[in-house]
Amino acid sequence: MRTFRKSLLEWRSAPAMIFVVAVLILAGCIAIIFQNEATFRAGRDRQAQVAAQVLADSVSAAVDFGDPLAARQAVDAFRENPEVRYVGVYDRAGRPLAAYDPLGDHRGETLAHLMPEGPSGYRVLLPIVSAGQRIGTIVYSVQREAVSRRLTRYLTLGALALLAALVIVTLGLAQTALHRANRELSERAEALGQANELLAEQIEERAKAEEQLRQSHKMQALGQLTGGIAHDFNNLLTVIQGSADILTREELADDRRKRFANAIVQAAQNAAVLTSQLLAFARRQPLKPEIVDLCELVGGMTELLDRTMGERIRIETDLDRATPPVKVDRGQLQSAILNVGSNARDAMPDGGTLRIAVSPAPSGAGEPMAAISISDTGTGMDPETASRIFEPFFTTKKTGKGTGLGLSQVYGFATQSGGDVVVDSEPGKGTTVSILLPCSESSIVAQPVAEDDAVPDQPRADILVVEDNEEVGQFAETLLTELGHSVTLATSGEEALELARGHDFDVVFSDVVMPGMGGLRLAEQLAAEKPELPVILATGYSQEIAQSGSGGRPVILKPYRLATLSQALADAISAKDH
C-alpha cells in the first residue's frame, strides 16, 4: 500500500518536473537569445561608434580645410561594408561636405534637415573636433540585422530549444511510463504470488481433507475386514470349540472321537486358508513356486469345485493340452481358482454353468503367458463394479458375509507371480475372469506332494527349538517329544546360539520373527560356526523371507501340521547324515 501510494506520488509529480525542466530550458534559451541580442547590439553599436570616431579623426583636416574630395575619399572607404547605410560628413554649419549614400535617402540634406533613422538602422552622430573645437559632424548609419535574418537565427535557436524540451518531455514520459509499467508488473507479480500462496494453502487443505477421507475409508475398510474375519473365525472357532468340548468327554466312542478330531483339523485348515488370504492381500505371503501343469491342476480340481459350487451349477472344462507349464505357488493358484469360483457361484444364485478354460494366452512382445479363464453365466457387473472388484475389502455382499479379500488375493497372487488378471463382464451377460501367468522355461512338472497324514518313523534326534512365543514353544516341544525326540527349548536367538555352542544338537527348529536376533540371523550365525548343523525355519508371516528368501533352508509355514514338521525334520536329519 505504501509503495503504491509512493508510486502514485511519483507518477503525479514526474510530468510536473518534466514540464518545469522543459520550461527552464526554454527560458534559458530565451535568456540566451536576449543576452545574445543585447551583446550583439552593444558590439555593433560600439563598432559603429568606433568607425564614426575613426572617420571623424581622419576627416577632420578635410573638414577643416573644406576639402570635399578628401572627405569623399575618407567616406568612400565605407563602400566595402555592406551594412553601412549612410555616412555623411557635415561642416560646422551643418552643410554636407561629403556623403556615402548607397540608398540615396539623404542626398544633399543639411544636418538640421536629416531625416530620422528608421527602426531598421542604427545612427551615430559624432562631432568632428579639431584643436578642441567642433568643426563639423559625422553621421554614420548602419543597418540593423534584417528582421527575417534575425528571426531565422532565433527561430533556429528556438527550434533547437523546443527540440531539446521535446526530447526531455518524451524521455520523461517514456521513463514515467516505464516506471508505471514496472510498478504494475511488480504489483501483478505480488498478486500472483499471493494467489499462488492461496492456491498452495487450498491444495494443502484439500490434501488434508483427502487424507482424512482416506483415513475414514481405511477405518471403514478395516471395520469391514475385522467384521468379516471375526465372522469367519467365529464360525470356525464354533466348530473347534464344540468338537474339543465333545472330545473331553470320557465315554466317547473311538469313531466319533476321530470324527470330531477331523472336524477340528478341517476348521483349522479353513482358518489357515483365511489367514493365507490375508497375507496374500498384504503380499507378504511366502510363495513356493514350482512348475505346474495347468491342465492337470484344473483337471484335479473339478471334483473339489463340483462340491464347492453346489448342485445347481454345472462345471465345464476346456483344457488345451498344448498350454506350456507355469511356475507358480500351487496352493495359492488353487486358492485363486476357488476364490474366483466362489464369486462365480454367488453371481449365479439361480444356477448356471461355470466354465474353466486353460490355453496359451496371446501375448504381445512380452514373455509367453498361459491363461486360466473362468466364466460364469451369472448376473455380470457394471463397469464401475468391475473396476473395483480387486480393491481390498471391496464387497457386494452384506456386512459380515464376505471379507472383500477373495479377489484381491487373486490379484495379489497373479501380480506377485509376474502375471495379471483380466476381467470381462457385462450386466446380464456373465463374467469372465482370466488369470494370466508367465510360462516356465522348464517343462519338468513337479509331482504334487501327497497330502499324507502319516507320520514317518524317525530315529530319535536331539532338537533345539527356538520360539519366543511360550505357548507355541511348549506346543512344539510337546509335539516333538511325543514323536520321540529329545527337545531343548530356547526363547531367543541369543539364548539358542549359547545353547548350540555348548551342546551338539542334531537339528535346530527356529521361528523367524523374534525380538533381538531373528531366525534368519541365527541360521547365518550357526552356518558360520557349525556348518554341519541343519536349521529349519518356521514362519506364519515374514517380510524378510518373502523379500530375500531363506537362503536355501527349509521353511515350514505356520500353522503347520504334525506330518509336515516330522517330514521336514526327517529330511534335515537324513541330509545331515548322508
Added chain:
Amino acid sequence: MRRAALSFAAAVAAAWLAPAPARADVSDLAVKAAFLPKFARYVTWPASALAHNGQMVLCVIGDDPFGTMLNQSVTGQQVDGRGFVIRRLSSAAGASDCAIAFVDGPRTGEVLAALRHNPVLTVTDSRSSAQHGIIHFAIVGGRVRFYIDEAQAQAHGLVISSRLLALAIGVNQG
C-alpha cells in the same frame, strides 16, 4: 517630398561647388587667410619653439595681400590653448619667433633662405611666387589647394600631420 529635397540639395551643391569667377580673387584670399591659422593644428613644432608668451605668432613677411581678412580669420582661433598674434614684417629680420610665416613679394626667395633653419612653417602662394615654402598655395579646379614640401619641413624641424598631407595636391618627400 523626396524630389523637393533632392532639388534643394542639388541647388546647394551647385552653389557650393561652382563659386562665381568674378569674386574669385577676394574669395581665394579669404580662404587662404582662413587656412593659415588652421595649418597650426596639423603641424608639430619642436619643443624649444613656441615659447612666445604662450601665443602662436603668425607672420606676414613682404607683401600683405590679406589685410584685415587675416585678423578676422585668427579671431577666436586657438591651437592647444594658444591664441594667435599677427606680425607683419618686411624682411626676415625679426622673424625668429614666427611659428607660421606667409612669405610674399619679390624677395620671397631671400626670406625663405634666411628662415631655412628656423622652426617656422613657411607658406608661399603660386599666384605671386615661383619659390616654394613648406606649404605652397595653388588654385586647382577653381579651389584653393596646396603643395607640401615634407623634406623642407623636416629641415625646419617640423612634423606635418598625415591628415594634412592627405589634403595636399602633392607632397615632396625629398
